[in-house]
Amino acid sequence: MTEPKTIYCPRCGRKVAVWDGRSSMNISVNCKKCRKRVVYHVDTGTTELKKIVAPLFSDEEFVNM
Numbered sequence: 001m002t003e004p005k006t007i008y009c010p011r012c013g014r015k016v017a018v019w020d021g022r023s024s025m026n027i028s029v030n031c032k033k034c035r036k037r038v039v040y041h042v043d044t045g046t047t048e049l050k051k052i053v054a055p056l057f058s059d060e061e062f063v064n065m
Helices: 061-065
Strands: 005-008 015-019 027-030 036-040 046-050
Touching: 015 027, 015 036
Parallel strands: none
Antiparallel strands: 005 015, 027 036, 036 046
């Protein structure tokens, strides 16, 4: 087991998540400051930025269906 690691957004430097050191799945979270998706690859230890995909329905449309 490895040490826990704090994950920061590579664009703005904001703290976005903490990896517990045990999980083998990639960590995928949204940065609230620059509105990008931050993906931390556990196997390589690298982070990358992706665009946030918009939902198909807004909350109001989904409730009214």
